[in-house]
Amino acid sequence: MSRLRVELPGLSMRNPVMPASGCFGFGKEYANYFDLELLGAIAIKATTAEARFGNPTPRVAETTAGMLNAIGLQNPGLTGVMQNELPWLNQYNVPIVANVAGTEIDDYVETTAKLSQVENVHAIELNISCPNVKQGGIAFGTIPHVAAELTREVKNVSAVPVYVKLSPNVADIVEIAKAVEAAGADGLSMINTLLGMRIDLKKRKPILANGYGGLSGPAIKPVAIRMIHQVSQAVEIPIIGMGGIQTAEDVVEFMLAGASAVAVGTANFTDPYACPTIINDLTQILDDLEVESVKDLIGGAGKNATSTHNGTRFR
Amino acid sequence: MIKKDLFIIMKQETIAENIMELTCTSPLTKQMTEPGQFLHLRVDTSEDLLLRRPISICDVDVENETVTMLYRIDGKGTKRLSLKQPGDTINILGPLGNGFPLEATERGETALLVGGGIGVPPLYYLSKQLTERGVKVIHVLGFQNQVNVFYENEFSALGETFIVTADGSYGEKGFVTDVIKQKDISFDTMYTCGPTPMLSALQTAYREKRLYLSLEERMGCGVGACFACVCHVEGDTTQTLYRKVCTDGPVFPVGEVVL
Numbered sequence: 136m137s138r139l140r141v142e143l144p145g146l147s148m149r150n151p152v153m154p155a156s157g158c159f160g161f162g163k164e165y166a167n168y169f170d171l172e173l174l175g176a177i178a179i180k181a182t183t184a185e186a187r188f189g190n191p192t193p194r195v196a197e198t199t200a201g202m203l204n205a206i207g208l209q210n211p212g213l214t215g216v217m218q219n220e221l222p223w224l225n226q227y228n229v230p231i232v233a234n235v236a237g238t239e240i241d242d243y244v245e246t247t248a249k250l251s252q253v254e255n256v257h258a259i260e261l262n263i264s265c266p267n268v269k270q271g272g273i274a275f276g277t278i279p280h281v282a283a284e285l286t287r288e289v290k291n292v293s294a295v296p297v298y299v300k301l302s303p304n305v306a307d308i309v310e311i312a313k314a315v316e317a318a319g320a321d322g323l324s325m326i327n328t329l330l331g332m333r334i335d336l337k338k339r340k341p342i343l344a345n346g347y348g349g350l351s352g353p354a355i356k357p358v359a360i361r362m363i364h365q366v367s368q369a370v371e372i373p374i375i376g377m378g379g380i381q382t383a384e385d386v387v388e389f390m391l392a393g394a395s396a397v398a399v400g401t402a403n404f405t406d407p408y409a410c411p412t413i414i415n416d417l418t419q420i421l422d423d424l425e426v427e428s429v430k431d432l433i434g435g436a437g438k439n440a441t442s443t444h445n446g447t448r449f450r
Numbered sequence: 451m452i453k454k455d456l457f458i459i460m461k462q463e464t465i466a467e468n469i470m471e472l473t474c475t476s477p478l479t480k481q482m483t484e485p486g487q488f489l490h491l492r493v494d495t496s497e498d499l500l501l502r503r504p505i506s507i508c509d510v511d512v513e514n515e516t517v518t519m520l521y522r523i524d525g526k527g528t529k530r531l532s533l534k535q536p537g538d539t540i541n542i543l544g545p546l547g548n549g550f551p552l553e554a555t556e557r558g559e560t561a562l563l564v565g566g567g568i569g570v571p572p573l574y575y576l577s578k579q580l581t582e583r584g585v586k587v588i589h590v591l592g593f594q595n596q597v598n599v600f601y602e603n604e605f606s607a608l609g610e611t612f613i614v615t616a617d618g619s620y621g622e623k624g625f626v627t628d629v630i631k632q633k634d635i636s637f638d639t640m641y642t643c644g645p646t647p648m649l650s651a652l653q654t655a656y657r658e659k660r661l662y663l664s665l666e667e668r669m670g671c672g673v674g675a676c677f678a679c680v681c682h683v684e685g686d687t688t689q690t691l692y693r694k695v696c697t698d699g700p701v702f703p704v705g706e707v708v709l
Contacts, residue, residue, distance in 0.1 A: 160675040164673045164697070165675065168453065180677075186690040188690050192668065192681070193678075194679075202670065206678065212690075353497050406454070406492070407454075
């Protein structure tokens with residue numbers, strides 16, 4: 136058994152690293168750079184019921200150790216993804232996590248019901264936390280009972296496990312996490328981007344056409360680590376950790392905080408070879424830390440590191 | 451599949467106000483045969499400047515494996531790039547994007563190359579290749595003022611060259627569109643790169659001609675994954691069709707995308 140393999144609900148991953156949704160398109164672009172079968176899984180770009188163009192440009196702005204984006208969930212819609220993207224990805228033996236977004240519960244239910252039936256979709260990631268569109272799901276992600284209701288409705292129709300992607304833009308992320316766990320979520324993805332802003336000094340206007348955008352990159356890593364550490368001790372379901380991961384050391388840190396797998400986002404933009412490089416470096420890190428398996432890292436820095444939160448249930 | 455390398459700096463010098471000429475070497479330059487493509491530079495390994503900088507290819511010596519880029523010092527990244535010395539390395543991804551179609555102009559025909567500011571550099575490699583193919587080239591190059599003018603001699607060596615400055619401090623005064631009309635320049639194909647208002651004016655004036663425009667847009671990844679640099683498709687009533695400047699462009703034929 137490989138030292139890097141991890142097992143999560145619906146996801147049998149050859150290593151714990153997947154590109155994060157929204158940072159990898161539908162895989163075609165990066166297939167020009169490396170073999171996608173090197174990845175543990177692929178979280179594809181958010182899919183909405185109808186095709187969306189997204190926000191006006193400029194859509195990205197650099198920040199210190201990070202970037203702001205306000206793409207606005209641009210995607211070809213449910214039909215486009217099912218006809219053109221998922222069949223193409225089927226040539227790769229990699230579990231696919233389909234990220235689902237919407238503006239109303241019915242959008243999420245309709246999109247999940249259809250996407251989860253596709254053969255190579257192994258899990259749904261419920262996007263209740265996109266900060267870049269007026270109705271990007273964020274309203275669902277900030278109120279515990281609303282998040283729970285959406286999770287329950289989606290679980291009722293999904294043919295595969297459902298991961299709920301949590302927003303960090305809340306007062307108490309543990310409360311939301313517990314609510315969606317109680318509603319049947321099979322796992323959590325955390326964290327989504329932090330709402331931020333930059334202003335052009337000469338124009339005296341926001342740099343992003345949308346005004347505000349989602350902050351990602353290494354600048355948010357400590358926030359992600361803290362939130363994962365908190366949530367992992369309050370829930371029983373596994374966490375896919377994300378937020379500024381750039382190196383194999385970062386992966387170890389996220390897993391020690393309580394993540395069972397990780398997603399790499401902005402680093403793909405900095406370097407299209409980021410994911411395979413991180414995966415390649417992981418074995419050496421395990422050697423350096425004298426750890427036999429990545430599974431042994433999960434929750435290792437938790438207060439209850441010897442309890443079930445050390446990830447033993449998800450090995 | 452590998453399109454990334456640590457390029458070694460051969461030469462870096464100032465050629466106009468805030469305009470740098472940077473020459474680097476790498477075996478990847480052998481792939482840089484298409485004028486109008488760009489390179490994506492990671493200025494250094496620090497985390498504070500996270501994103502790469504797209505910079506156009508100005509000239510390539512495939513045999514000697516060197517590439518020349520001209521860039522304007524315009525922010526933290528380009529400022530830090532300008533401090534690099536010969537012998538230093540830069541992490542470069544590329545060549546990226548689709549460049550100018552050489553085959554759009556037949557041998558014996560005339561190509562008009564119109565550049566504005568930091569949009570001028572990619573036209574140089576284009577002009578060299580068109581000239582080698584037996585195409586007559588004419589250049590109209592626009593700058594803000596005299597201190598910003600660069601590569602006049604280099605372009606003049608390839609074909610007739612008109613320099614235009616907004617304030618009239620050098621060459622013709624006004625906009626590139628004014629000069630094309632005043633000089634009554636006739637051409638078979640126009641290739642252009644520069645600020646969007648200039649491209650828009652050219653597209654409006656020469657919509658019926660063979661016209662290729664190179665667009666600039668703020669990029670994230672440069673490889674087509676982040677959807678930061680998209681633009682609408684002309685005539686798309688659904689408003690959902692798009693082109694990515696980084697991978698579908700940066701060069702588009704007239705009328706394909708909304709400027």
